[in-house]
Amino acid sequence: AQTVTQSQPEMSVQEAETVTLSCTYDTSESDYYLFWYKQPPSRQMILVIRQEAYKQQNATENRFSVNFQKAAKSFSLKISDSQLGDAAMYFCAYRSPSNTPLVFGKGTRLSVIA
């Protein structure tokens, strides 16, 4: 079974600075998807970024980018120019290519300091 590990329960960052959230995973599959989700206080799950394992290029969405290291099974999220609205729980998630549920890490609570 696949597992996802987020080793940082809490992180903080100064507004306008850069922060990196860590995520490692374990799988025997060669093809899969990786995601970062944001859960603000409203608790609505918001997709931040996704990465297909077969793509070597790291995904980027505006201020959010990932460092995907397939051999190391590492998938970190970098948030640049942090904003107060970035404060939330961030979950790393794994999914097989087929129609299967997401496997979530335990989450990292990010605080943004003004």
Next chain:
Amino acid sequence: GAVVSQHPSWVICKSGTSVKIECRSLDFQATTMFWYRQFPKQSLMLMATSNEGSKATYEQGVEKDKFLINHASLTLSTLTVTSAHPEDSSFYICSATGGRLHEQYFGPGTRLTVT
């Protein structure tokens, strides 16, 4: 983008009663819906997988007689918590998959409080 709704968003019920939560895909047909449970400050835990027209598949440790799931159409799945107890109080989230890449779209969640 694809929209998934949940109703109600918040429900309070008395111990021993049953409560139904609806999950709807508003603008797409969902081949599969997933039900998650989230306790405060914890991650999402998968409860069951629901495919239209077939019985739900429950995760280990989830009581299928207590958490009844019905997926009667490609746009609606329901979760009924039967004979609710205070320990069932939690945040319940559904997600629906659609499209060729089985993209998952989350509902806004339902907060259940059992008194």
